[in-house]
Amino acid sequence: MQDSLTIARKKRKFVLPVTKLLPFLLPIILILFWQVSSTLGWLSSSVLPSPLAVLQDGIKLTQSGELPKNLSISLYRATVGLLIGGGVGFILGFINGMSKTCRLLFDSSIQMFRNIPHLALIPLIILWLGINESAKISLVAIGTMFPVYINTFHGISSVDPDLIEMGKSYELSKSQMFFKIIFPAALPQILVGIRYALGVMWTTLIVAETISASSGIGYMANNAEDFMDMETVILCIVVYAILGKISDLVAKSFESLLLEWQTTGRSNV
Amino acid sequence: MNKNSMIEIKNVNKMYQDLTALENVNLNINQGEFIALVGMSGGGKSTLLRLIAGLEKPTSGSITVGEDNSRSIMRMMFQEDRLLPWMNVLDNLSFGSKDKNTKAHAKELLDLVELGDYADHFPNQLSGGQKQRIALARALMTNPKVLLLDEPLGALDALTRRKMQDLILDVCQKQHLTTILVTHDVDEAARMADRIVVMKESTNYYEEDCPKNRNAGQIGIVADRVLNEILGEKEIQKQTA
Ligand SMILES: Nc1ncnc2c1ncn2[C@@H]1O[C@H](COP(=O)(O)OP(=O)(O)O)[C@@H](O)[C@H]1O
Ligand SMILES: [Mg+2]
Numbered sequence: 303m304q305d306s307l308t309i310a311r312k313k314r315k316f317v318l319p320v321t322k323l324l325p326f327l328l329p330i331i332l333i334l335f336w337q338v339s340s341t342l343g344w345l346s347s348s349v350l351p352s353p354l355a356v357l358q359d360g361i362k363l364t365q366s367g368e369l370p371k372n373l374s375i376s377l378y379r380a381t382v383g384l385l386i387g388g389g390v391g392f393i394l395g396f397i398n399g400m401s402k403t404c405r406l407l408f409d410s411s412i413q414m415f416r417n418i419p420h421l422a423l424i425p426l427i428i429l430w431l432g433i434n435e436s437a438k439i440s441l442v443a444i445g446t447m448f449p450v451y452i453n454t455f456h457g458i459s460s461v462d463p464d465l466i467e468m469g470k471s472y473e474l475s476k477s478q479m480f481f482k483i484i485f486p487a488a489l490p491q492i493l494v495g496i497r498y499a500l501g502v503m504w505t506t507l508i509v510a511e512t513i514s515a516s517s518g519i520g521y522m523a524n525n526a527e528d529f530m531d532m533e534t535v536i537l538c539i540v541v542y543a544i545l546g547k548i549s550d551l552v553a554k555s556f557e558s559l560l561l562e563w564q565t566t567g568r569s570n571v
Numbered sequence: 572m573n574k575n576s577m578i579e580i581k582n583v584n585k586m587y588q589d590l591t592a593l594e595n596v597n598l599n600i601n602q603g604e605f606i607a608l609v610g611m612s613g614g615g616k617s618t619l620l621r622l623i624a625g626l627e628k629p630t631s632g633s634i635t636v637g638e639d640n641s642r643s644i645m646r647m648m649f650q651e652d653r654l655l656p657w658m659n660v661l662d663n664l665s666f667g668s669k670d671k672n673t674k675a676h677a678k679e680l681l682d683l684v685e686l687g688d689y690a691d692h693f694p695n696q697l698s699g700g701q702k703q704r705i706a707l708a709r710a711l712m713t714n715p716k717v718l719l720l721d722e723p724l725g726a727l728d729a730l731t732r733r734k735m736q737d738l739i740l741d742v743c744q745k746q747h748l749t750t751i752l753v754t755h756d757v758d759e760a761a762r763m764a765d766r767i768v769v770m771k772e773s774t775n776y777y778e779e780d781c782p783k784n785r786n787a788g789q790i791g792i793v794a795d796r797v798l799n800e801i802l803g804e805k806e807i808q809k810q811t812a
Contacts, residue, residue, distance in 0.1 A: 468653040470626055472667035473642060482666070486657045563657045563693045 351533045359533035376518040383442025384503050391447040395454025420445045421509055433514040445506040446499035453495025457488030497553040504546050577602040577749040583632035585618055592618045605750045607764035614770045616753040620719050646710035648723040652702035654694040660705055661690040668712045680708040700731035718750045761793040769800045
């Protein structure tokens, strides 16, 4: 018994790192191949600069403070836009999910607006708000509002009526009913909406910053393009990829934290 | 209200738009009595239980429960366990109960339903029978005086079902609970109930008093009689009369 336990433990120690590293294998091979091709001159640096050159460019721009400055302004826009859009989407989803009157009043209008691609609003928003912060933030807010709205609304209105009846038999008050039953039951769906909104948030921001901005990662890329600065263009793309990956990881860990009950399967019984 | 009586149903009608779910129901249930409610599906059994539980109001007539008509003395159990999937077993038990010693009480009840080791499991880690036992334990958490059971064993296999029947009977006797069990299984009704009420075509009622300490043979006879009553055939009744 003692022996088999230690063996099992040893085995796990060896197995875990491999499975954790496996996803990184392909990107690493790709980057190595890319670097080798550049060094051997197969790839012209005007088409695709080498990974090392991009890295050096990144270090240079970090030291000069340009990258951190643009990165933080992009992060600021993304976060504020998401908070506003997600907040409004959640509130609308909440009231429409809870009240039939509100649903009849608002839902079809919201669905109509949803069908307008929010990026099509860029010219209008520039005309209204100029190219200052509020323009970019409102675009992100509009883009992220709908996925959060739809999923919150759907999550709340499709809570199992049996559970609601169960709550009624315990004479729960309206707020108890919401916090003890409706919200936790709708949470998985709401989180799906938030994760989707994170994707929309970055795409919206890239487009908005590329079209009209004097700061931000999208502006950096656009500006570098004007100077044919290939390293910085690639660097910006890589930064976007990393930001997207990080926000997805954050969303995922939120999910596994809040939805432990879904992942705790029968396996350990 | 009669001194011994726990639930008094008087001339109750229930309409859903133009559909009559219940028509002129009259039923008196004494304290500590175990009633089985049987009948064709769609006969209004669940509706009657919801009315008694106060989840809906009768269209006309009156239902009185206990002395002060308090709903908190009643607890329900359904065919579905209705456990909250995001709470572990212990939190599911504590759900809705307000007193301070909930944890200790919950542990006692888990032992009673023989699931003492499952306090930190989530519902999706349990079998159907285990979940129903947790649902029973949750119903007992608030020390109810009345238990309303809407086909709680309907989805269980025969063996688990039999064990649950004994567990429920045992609990109801020990805690002197007044119980209404809705079931489509006449044998279950004949085995468990003090009195069987057959609901037919929402107007007709037939009642069968079951003998105490019945043996398998008596259960079979009662079950046959009730089944024929449900199906509308009176042959067996005529023969035995
Ligand atoms: N909320 C409701 N709205 C409309 N009709 C209902 C509702 N609940 C029950 N009914 C109808 O009332 C009748 C009795 O239903 P029910 O009490 O569930 O029967 P049982 O439990 O005996 O199978 C059925 O015809 C059913 O369709
Ligand atoms: Mg029913």
